[in-house]
Amino acid sequence: MLQYIIKRLLLLPFLLFIFSIIAFILIQAPPGDFVTSYIAELASSGSAVDQAQIDALRAQYGLDQPMYIQYFKWMGRILTGDLGMSLDWKKPIRELISERLLLTVMLGLFTFIFTWIVAIPIGILSATRQYSFFDYFFTVFNYVGVATPTFMTALVLMWLAFKYFGVSVTGLFSPEYVDAPWSWGRVVDLLKHIWLPAVILGMDGTARLARVMRANLLDELKKPYMEMARAKGMSEWRLVLKYPVRLAINPLVSTIGWYLPMIFSGSVIVATVMNLPTIGPMLLRSLITQDMFLAGSIILIYMALAVIGTLISDILLAWLDPRIRMEES
């Protein structure tokens, strides 16, 4: 078990190294660079820029050097914890995104918890009452949940909330708390706001997870040990909760591997629509303004979140399954 985790952990830096290269290529991919778009902006506002000035700007940001040198410089700074400056916001990136990152992670975790709390009971009930009204209802719900793009759910709910309650459910804080320092009141205010985006973001995942749970449970319910447990005289509920649910949880845990990354990745859209102060909308803006170091940092953060999600799922899975847990221990 320990060995297994260490093996996984050793793989981590390697993966992140590859990812950082990919991230770097991605932010280098657009034709031109920040300076080009900066100049275009200046030009459109009427002020002329001469070549010397351009070169100076390029040199200042290290844009005149070969790619691989730029990459290693970037990486070197990141490893020392310096994410660099945002060219667009003219501020250190760390300062810009630290709170947003915290909120992103919180939103992700809330969504995740919501999904599990809702999806597991739905899956269990659907499987144990296969072909009942309940089962059909949730089968339909699951299909619709998967088919509805999250931003549609967000837009429709925002519209309904405005139309019927006259409230605009955007952001994660009430106006008085937006720029306030952290306090108990701010946390409470956050909790009051975060549930709606979490539910919207979790809709798709809830549907998928409930389906996974149902399918696995149906498989397990057919296993001979279920019959044996019944023959022992266990009541149906205890039986379902002790045996198949315990086993069906394993494949469910393995879904964390794709589900956590999916939440983080998908939150970009909901956050943009609902104007949430997370890193998602900032990524969109930085991509459009070619604020490359900011974009690169955010992409790298998303990659790290994805890898961590997979890692958590692998470790949990190993811990849950005695066959892996006992191995080489």
Add this chain to the structure above:
Amino acid sequence: MNQLPLLSVKNLKTYFDLDEGTVKAVDGVSFDVLPGQVVGIVGESGCGKSVTIKSVLRIVEKPGRIVEGEILFRHQPDDASEEQLIDLAKLKANGKTMRSIRGGEIALIPQEPMAAFSPVYTVGNQIMEAIMLHLPVSKQEARQRTIELLREVGVPMPERRVDAYSWELSGGLRQRAMIAMAISCNPRLLIADEPTTAIDVTTQAQILNLLRDLQQQHNTSIIFITHDLGVIAQIADYVVVMYLGRVMETGPVDDIFHNPQHPYTRALLKSIPSIRSQSRTLLPTIEGSIPHPFNRPPGCPFHPRCVDFMPGVCNVQTPVLQPVNERQAASCFLHHSIAEETLTAV
């Protein structure tokens, strides 16, 4: 032996309603089990042996249901009051009484011991669970009892094995652990569904001896299911021969082997390998194949394969189980006159 039967199955019918039609897996089965008796149920694969005993235990899976018949069992209530004769077929399948009987008074040794233990809990955990469901013991006592049971069924180092997972045990050990679980609550009736098919011959013999010993020590009744007549000869007192969901012949083991009355029993006996026969000679197998459950033949279910088939009789009317002599009963028109049962025109 003029004892009252412990279990008496009467005209049991269990059907599965599928989209394609109804599978009559068990179609009018009757037999008795006396206290302390080992009843062997024998028949080819798919003849409804497992469904019969699942019906007795009331664990037939959907869409199967008992459509007719009685399963009379001498139930001993927990409060040690007098025995009651109750019809298991009328009980709620997951009701309290049925659950106390299942595992408590009637225990099962399943067909697939490999898969009958869940892989995520230890063997001990699952045996203790069975004990605690039926006996008023603490967790500590249940564990102690589990270790003793494992020792009794011949599992070496039971103190260690109690914490093993089923996939860490060999086939033979797993089967022994299964037996330990089955006898853990001192059942009065033990149902063993082909407990030895998946293990090698030596282990098989050991398991059979073990069951025999346990049976004699505790005077448990056993229903032993197999398609192997050789095994029946070793363990059973009384034999029920089944074919396509119906009972063909019943009788004490010696009579069945030495004086079979039903053509199907005779055919089965011919197909047993004998130690004396040359190993290379082909075994005579029963001609023809088992019909598909959806189109079971009209009349006597065995008639398409029967050497004594009487056209116009056997394929028109269905014979019923009737005494042939003092000890045996058979359902065949060779032994009783026609027209006992109504015509089964198709």
Add this chain to the structure above:
Amino acid sequence: MSAGQDTHPLPPAPGEEQAEVAGALARLAKDAEAVYVAPNWKLVWWRFKRHRLALVSGVVLIFIAIIALFPEFFSTQDPNQSSTTGSFIPVQRLHLFDNGRFSPFVYGVEGGRNPKTLRMEWTIDETKKIPVRFFAEGYEYKLLGLIPANRHLIGLADPQFGGRIHLLGTDRLGRDQWSRLMYGTRVSLSIGLVAVFLSIFLGILLGGISGYFGGMVDLVIQRLIEILQSLPPIPIWMALTAALPRDWSVERVYFAITIILSLIGWTTLGREVRGRFLALREEDFVVAANLIGCSQARVIFRHMVPTFTSHIIAASTLAIPVMIINETFLSFLGLGLRPPAISWGVLLQEAQNLQSIVLAPWLLLPGLAVIITVLALNILGDGLRDAADPYS
């Protein structure tokens, strides 16, 4: 490798026994082929027919496909024709019967710019009926880009009579949303299809190579798939599409987006293909075919490919809706297709903020098209998958 007989692995007829073995094996391979290949399609179709909902979805999808093929016919006006005086006109519902008589019409709209708020404000005028007819004459177009035509499914009964018809209202620029939705169907659906075709191509190529050859090749391709699958797709797509030059033509952007989508999309299909290959490699008839000396190419195309096409078709059907949704949100964010291109995502861009939705809720309607299409494709795909493999 040539599919020739000269690559026979057995020594040429050294004895009768060998010939017999080869003959038996050939027969085995033939039988196996008969069992595994031929009735497979029938079995699949048989099982599929039992899945009612999937059949219904299939019919719905046929309708959607017809719209995608002939959007000009289904639209009521040129989708890019804007009108400064006609923005945010609400939905004019189509009424088929007038006083119990079949006589289709829509109610007229009344309104214009409110001088105080400067907003366009409209009311449905129930006193004014605008008669419409089916197969009406309208603007000129070329069917499938070839055949000149001017008939439309719905149009004004009498163009001289005047009046507007906007079945799904108009947008900010006064463009007819119904017609735009029809055109968007073509783009959104085809982007899904093209992206999936690219994915299938990559998936079969790399997954097949991986599964068939195994060993080092397999290892490398598997690691590649793992790395691609552990990337967060949405940020990556956003970065890639944001990198597309602004001055590219609509067509170039279209193809670039299909490529970007399939760049990560192929991995799922690749895994599927590889798994099937690995399973098939062990199957008796492939072993037999190898023994009697069918060339490798022949083994692959004659024996292996047909047996898993049904699985691939099912998996691809399930991949299309994913692509459609992805294109929709990329365009919605303004990173995908750009106007003047029309796709469902581009249409939904008009509904991007609360103000526009409150002003014109009908701008959300294209989302319904997305939901229905994705729903139908998912149900169909599930039906196909169950039919192809009832045990998974």
